[in-house]
Amino acid sequence: MIKDINYALMLIKANKLDGARDILEELLKSDPQDKDILYNLGMCYTELDEPDKAVKTLSECVRCYPNYSNAYVALGFAHSRLADDKKAKEYFLRALEIDPVNSYALRNLGSIYGNENDYEKAIECFEKSFSINQEDQLTAYGLGYTYYHTGKLDKAVEYFKIVIALDESTKIAGLAKNLTREIAEINLKSQGFRTDAMFYCLGALQFFDGKKSEEIREVAFEIGLKGTQGLDINNPDKKYTLTSMLGTFTGLQLVSYMYVGFKIIEPSIDTGLDLSKEYKEALRLFVQESSYGYTIH
Amino acid sequence: MYKKVLMDIQFIDPVLEVLEEVKSITGKGIEFIQKENLPTYAALQMARINMPSHLIYYKKEHDEIINHLIVHECGHLLRTFKCPENLRLIPYSNQRLKYDALKKIENEIEGIKKILSEDQIAHIINLWYDGLIRQVTNFPPDIMIEKWIYNQFPMLRSLQLKSIKKQHADSVSGLTEIVRKITPYTILFASNVMNYAFFRILGLHIGQNFTRQYSSTSYIGKGKELAAITEKDYINSHEGDNIMIEKWANYLNISDWFKWRDFEDVPPDYGKETSVNNSK
Numbered sequence: 227m228i229k230d231i232n233y234a235l236m237l238i239k240a241n242k243l244d245g246a247r248d249i250l251e252e253l254l255k256s257d258p259q260d261k262d263i264l265y266n267l268g269m270c271y272t273e274l275d276e277p278d279k280a281v282k283t284l285s286e287c288v289r290c291y292p293n294y295s296n297a298y299v300a301l302g303f304a305h306s307r308l309a310d311d312k313k314a315k316e317y318f319l320r321a322l323e324i325d326p327v328n329s330y331a332l333r334n335l336g337s338i339y340g341n342e343n344d345y346e347k348a349i350e351c352f353e354k355s356f357s358i359n360q361e362d363q364l365t366a367y368g369l370g371y372t373y374y375h376t377g378k379l380d381k382a383v384e385y386f387k388i389v390i391a392l393d394e395s396t397k398i399a400g401l402a403k404n405l406t407r408e409i410a411e412i413n414l415k416s417q418g419f420r421t422d423a424m425f426y427c428l429g430a431l432q433f434f435d436g437k438k439s440e441e442i443r444e445v446a447f448e449i450g451l452k453g454t455q456g457l458d459i460n461n462p463d464k465k466y467t468l469t470s471m472l473g474t475f476t477g478l479q480l481v482s483y484m485y486v487g488f489k490i491i492e493p494s495i496d497t498g499l500d501l502s503k504e505y506k507e508a509l510r511l512f513v514q515e516s517s518y519g520y521t522i523h
Numbered sequence: 524m525y526k527k528v529l530m531d532i533q534f535i536d537p538v539l540e541v542l543e544e545v546k547s548i549t550g551k552g553i554e555f556i557q558k559e560n561l562p563t564y565a566a567l568q569m570a571r572i573n574m575p576s577h578l579i580y581y582k583k584e585h586d587e588i589i590n591h592l593i594v595h596e597c598g599h600l601l602r603t604f605k606c607p608e609n610l611r612l613i614p615y616s617n618q619r620l621k622y623d624a625l626k627k628i629e630n631e632i633e634g635i636k637k638i639l640s641e642d643q644i645a646h647i648i649n650l651w652y653d654g655l656i657r658q659v660t661n662f663p664p665d666i667m668i669e670k671w672i673y674n675q676f677p678m679l680r681s682l683q684l685k686s687i688k689k690q691h692a693d694s695v696s697g698l699t700e701i702v703r704k705i706t707p708y709t710i711l712f713a714s715n716v717m718n719y720a721f722f723r724i725l726g727l728h729i730g731q732n733f734t735r736q737y738s739s740t741s742y743i744g745k746g747k748e749l750a751a752i753t754e755k756d757y758i759n760s761h762e763g764d765n766i767m768i769e770k771w772a773n774y775l776n777i778s779d780w781f782k783w784r785d786f787e788d789v790p791p792d793y794g795k796e797t798s799v800n801n802s803k
Contacts, residue, residue: 227607227610228610228758230758230766232766233765236612236769237610239783240612240782240783240784242610242612244609247741248609249610269610297688380749393619463699476646
């Protein structure tokens with residue numbers, strides 16, 4: 227087997243941790259006190275769900291290198307995997323004593339405070355961590371998630387948007403998208419029955435009336451795709467355009483069209499927003515209009 | 524067993540041996556597929572866990588050098604599959620990495636707008652980027668494979684020389700004034716430095732002078748350094764290839780133009796004639 231720490235680091239970056247672990251274990255045999263080997267091997271053990279081995283390896287790392295701030299963060303993280311938040315917190319705080327701007331220590335400490343429902347301290351840590359490292363998707367998510375729990379939904383959405391913008395392909399971005407949709411739903415429903423949404427649904431029923439299902443599908447899916455980037459349904463001044471439908475539209479108008487579109491072509495699809503009452507009322511008016519020639523302007 | 528004549532390819536002796544070795548080492552055979560719109564001489568798709576065989580695409584119109592090209596692609600297969608599965612990596616890029624990379628040379632691209640229209644630039648921008656990524660991620664293992672072919676298969680040497688000369692002729696076009704004018708400097712410089720290193724190493728190994736055309740260019744200094752880096756401590760394996768690719772990318776300052784991922788982590792349509800790796 228290749229004995230090269232650079233290759234182990236490449237494997238870690240590619241998330242091939244078992245391969246990295248195998249190389250690092252081999253390297254450790256010939257160099258049992260090497261800082262980088264101990265640190266990275268410890269991290270691999272934690273991620274590979276071997277936290278006991280991680281604690282042992284990282285404890286050796288901090289014993290040999292007592293001023294290595296990141297090793298304390300890693301050791302704390304291994305303890306949190308063992309559900310020992312008390313020890314984890316001690317090590318994160320120790321890391322911050324050595325390096326007060328260690329963004330990883332701040333992020334992990336923020337998570338511990340979050341677990342303890344101390345949201346104020348959690349936000350303080352996450353904010354500080356994010357101000358140091360604005361590329362850290364996990365910290366941005368931590369902020370969004372904590373703001374979500376404290377009911378500051380606008381702030382939560384702000385950070386979830388950052389999470390998605392940093393790298394849309396990650397699992398964490400998927401979680402951010404889901405929570406953004408949940409917040410949109412909460413915002414929508416907090417206002418009770420949305421007459422504006424009902425009229426948009428009615429407009430959609432009229433627009434789709436007589437159209438082929440492929441045409442409806444095209445519009446609905448285009449809006450759905452746009453929705454993954456985040457549609458602002460609470461700001462009527464913000465306008466969007468589609469390639470499948472002429473004109474400019476508000477966010478609420480688009481989700482209403484999407485909702486109606488899917489109700490027509492794929493009623494079982496969950497669009498993520500519940501406009502059932504508004505749709506039902508719109509449908510009632512639409513049927514009336516068809517029967518009696520009643521038109522709403 | 525492979526037939527001596529497969530479809531319209533006439534295999535010469537060592538090729539059949541190598542194909543058998545591929546089957547023995549990788550556990551899968553090779554399917555040969557004729558493909559006309561191939562941008563390269565031949566192209567390989569290595570079988571992933573759910574694929575029944577490796578795929579080699581080739582053009583119908585080819586000459587005898589196809590034998591060398593097939594052995595070359597087999598070299599990639601053997602190097603990759605001799606590596607334990609949990610250590611196998613492949614380089615990849617995506618729109619985000621491409622955007623970030625091209626953003627860094629925005630000024631250079633802007634400069635070319637005096638010569639090319641925006642449409643023309645948009646058309647060739649992918650060629651620049653993909654070409655450079657292909658070079659940096661293929662040349663190090665290509666060097667080792669060509670050395671292996673030269674050392675192990677004397678019967679292929681004449682075809683190998685013909686094949687490398689063809690590649691060399693394509694490469695030196697990067698030294699022309701017109702290419703210089705329409706290619707961003709960062710890309711042109713990195714590409715020519717790699718070409719120099721590649722042909723210097725191979726030329727010295729097989730007793731040819733491929734670097735004459737570079738004699739009065741600015742690529743020699745860096746090219747020689749890169750060749751020296753390559754010749755020093757190259758670990759002759761898939762893992763060694765990847766380490767050397769990283770060294771090349773770092774040396775050329777393009778290490779963030781691509782990333783690494785699990786060998787098995789390929790798009791769902793991989794193996795369906797869409798993406799082709801390790802093309803030559």
